[in-house]
Amino acid sequence: MSKPLLIDPYRVLGRGYADVRRPDRTIGRQVHAALGTATSVLNVGAGTGSYEPTDRQVLAVEPSVTMLGQRGPGSAPVVRATAEALPCRDDQFDVALALLTVHHWADPVAGLAELRRVARRQVVLTWDVEVMARYWLVADYLPEIAVRERRLATVDTVLAAFGAAEVQVVEVQVVEVPWDCTDGFLAAYWRRPEAYLDEGVRAGMSGVASLPETVVRPAMARLAADLRSGAWHRRHDDLLTRETLDVGYRLVIAS
Incomplete structure (x- = not known):
């Protein structure tokens, strides 16, 4: 079988990621509570290492050189590979962890199957597009x-793959x-x-950073105007x- 192509979606999007995407306590x-009593954790799509536990055996998997270069001293050992x-x-690990990463995978269904193969439990952070x-x-x-995210793999994809x-x-x-936060x-x-x-803040959000500036710039101009006029505060x-x-x-959380 040929070696999978290591695609780096964060070659541009991930610059300065560690500065604006600091783990929230x-x-x-x-x-960490979702990990339960697990002593070994595989962190798939690990990025810069946010939320990796320090009290358990952890191995990180990350395909992006840009992200690997931003992992701090003392981070868990990491291998460059894809989720698929x-x-x-x-069954090498107690838990396979995947945090806000499934939507970036080339083949989410194959990646989720790999999580099931290598670990007895899976903990996946994603989101409900309609909410x-x-x-x-x-x-x-x-x-x-x-519009863009309805085409991505989010919570419905995860639940469907596990259900199937x-x-x-x-x-x-x-x-x-x-x-x-x-x-x-x-x-x-x-x-x-x-x-x-x-x-710089927007650069850490793939949902915004992936849109063309011709869309983002006028939207941010409208937001700035609403903040100056007080319209945003009145609405919210x-x-x-x-x-x-x-x-x-x-x-x-699945098993």
Whole structure:
């Protein structure tokens, strides 16, 4: 069998990723709780190493040279490989972890099958596209994100793949995003709209960074105008006193 092509979707998108995608403590606690009593973890699509536990044996898998170069000192050992062809034995790990990565895989169904092959349990962080489509950034300014993401592998793909393989889905957890979330993914700034005007912040969000500037620039101009006029605050004043928000992120735990 030929060696899989190592495609690097983050060759451009991932520059400066470690600066804006710092692990959030609240989300980290939920992810680590989902690992249960596992002593060995395979982190697939590991990126810069966010949320990798430090109290268990961890091996990271990541295809992107850009991301590998941003892994900090003391990070878990890492191999450059794809989710679709994991260089691991059957049942080698207690848990296979995949955090906000399945939508980047060339063949998500094959990658999810590999998670099942190499680990007895799977923990996958993804999102519900229809919930995300109602998020104000998407609904009011960048509906193109929802159009694009309906073509990607998200929670429905994960559940369908596990269901087709007769894998028991133990739980699907809502991952509420804290208002001061330090992990700058797409909906991290739901109560801090000014952050989206920062090009460096947007660069850490593949959902935005993948869109053409001819779409993003006028959308951000409208957001800036709404912030200056107070229109955004009038429309979303109910968010300003909330501590957390469900914007669609889902943690799928399966065995």
